[in-house]
Amino acid sequence: MVYYKRKEVWKLKDHNITSENSFNTRRDFLKKLGIGSILFSSTSLTSHPAFSSLYPPPVNKSYIAKRSLTAEYLATTYTNFYEFGSNKNIWRRASQLKTEPWTLTIDGLVNNPLVIDINDLLKKIGGIEERVYRFRCVEAWSMTVPWAGFPLNKILSLVDPKISAKFLKFETFFDPEVAPGQKQKWYPWPYQEGVSIEEAKNDLSFLATGIYGKHLPNQNGAPLRLVLPWKYGFKSIKSIVKITFLSERPIGMWEKLAPKEYGFWANVNPKISHPRWSQETEQQLGVEGRTPTIIYNGYEEQVSYLYKGLEKTLQDNLFR
Numbered sequence: 001m002v003y004y005k006r007k008e009v010w011k012l013k014d015h016n017i018t019s020e021n022s023f024n025t026r027r028d029f030l031k032k033l034g035i036g037s038i039l040f041s042s043t044s045l046t047s048h049p050a051f052s053s054l055y056p057p058p059v060n061k062s063y064i065a066k067r068s069l070t071a072e073y074l075a076t077t078y079t080n081f082y083e084f085g086s087n088k089n090i091w092r093r094a095s096q097l098k099t100e101p102w103t104l105t106i107d108g109l110v111n112n113p114l115v116i117d118i119n120d121l122l123k124k125i126g127g128i129e130e131r132v133y134r135f136r137c138v139e140a141w142s143m144t145v146p147w148a149g150f151p152l153n154k155i156l157s158l159v160d161p162k163i164s165a166k167f168l169k170f171e172t173f174f175d176p177e178v179a180p181g182q183k184q185k186w187y188p189w190p191y192q193e194g195v196s197i198e199e200a201k202n203d204l205s206f207l208a209t210g211i212y213g214k215h216l217p218n219q220n221g222a223p224l225r226l227v228l229p230w231k232y233g234f235k236s237i238k239s240i241v242k243i244t245f246l247s248e249r250p251i252g253m254w255e256k257l258a259p260k261e262y263g264f265w266a267n268v269n270p271k272i273s274h275p276r277w278s279q280e281t282e283q284q285l286g287v288e289g290r291t292p293t294i295i296y297n298g299y300e301e302q303v304s305y306l307y308k309g310l311e312k313t314l315q316d317n318l319f320r
């Protein structure tokens with residue numbers, strides 16, 4: 001993965017971060033006034049009218065990141081979305097993506113395959129919630145953001161996977177006219193990622209439709225993106241159009257390009273360096289100095305059971 005960073009974005013001072021507490025107090029206050037979703041959208045970059053009534057969603061207080069929130073403008077303007085270019089500053093270009101209407105296909109080894117409009121899907125899911133998660137990019141920067149959405153296991157309940165389904169493959173849209181990065185033929189588009197079915201059932205696995213109390217801006221993966229907070233960020237695929245249940249492990253886009261650098265499991269692990277840099281510390285966006293990286297990004301208690309016994313059978317470079 002070649003990354004061109006916009007330099008020194010993290011050198012922004014403490015006023016660029018918000019404590020979870022003050023974020024929620026401000027949010028509750030605006031909600032009481034009934035203007036949350038209008039005023040709160042100070043940096044809203046796209047609009048998705050069909051979703052407006054869902055925001056801001058109720059907070060699930062079981063998911064508290066114990067870190068200050070990243071400023072909204074950093075999380076929504078310092079983004080990776082290679083379909084729109086290989087630098088971090090693609091948010092304007094990503095606004096070209098039309099996210100309404102949006103159809104999601106769920107197929108493969110399931111008893112009830114679905115081809116469904118995203119709004120109908122949300123109706124079937126029956127509501128969204130907000131969770132604050134840490135997010136750690138493989139490039140060693142990180143953020144802490146309030147996602148809105150629903151647990152991935154709700155999709156499993158809808159489509160009823162067959163016993164033979166062992167993995168899920170996710171796919172992003174393919175439209176080179178809208179997303180100029182997809183004209184670069186050396187990338188094996190469309191962007192794909194995958195998880196094991198056990199990982200998909202874990203309660204942390206989340207499909208996000210929103211961020212900071214409102215719908216996702218395009219650059220963060222509207223209208224639907226995966227969030228796996230214990231894994232490196234490249235697993236959290238954006239703007240999903242298809243989920244396929246498989247018996248064999250899928251190969252993600254980055255894994256196809258550089259299997260030794262972006263392996264399938266990609267769990268956050270400070271002890272296993274990326275071949276080209278250390279993963280021991282990270283740069284939280286908006287925070288001075290570096291922070292030690294924690295195994296599984298701080299979610300060891302919730303996810304370590306998934307990998308018991310796998311250590312020996314997986315190659316080291318795939319087990320990050």
Ligand code: MTE
Pocket residue numbers: 075078079080081082083136137138172191219220221232233234235236237238239
């Ligand atoms: N999904 C798609 N479709 N295209 C991408 O380029 N980049 C990944 C991931 N999902 C990417 C993607 C990477 S490398 C990271 S770190 C996260 O998105 C970044 O999410 P954010 O931009 O919302 O912070």
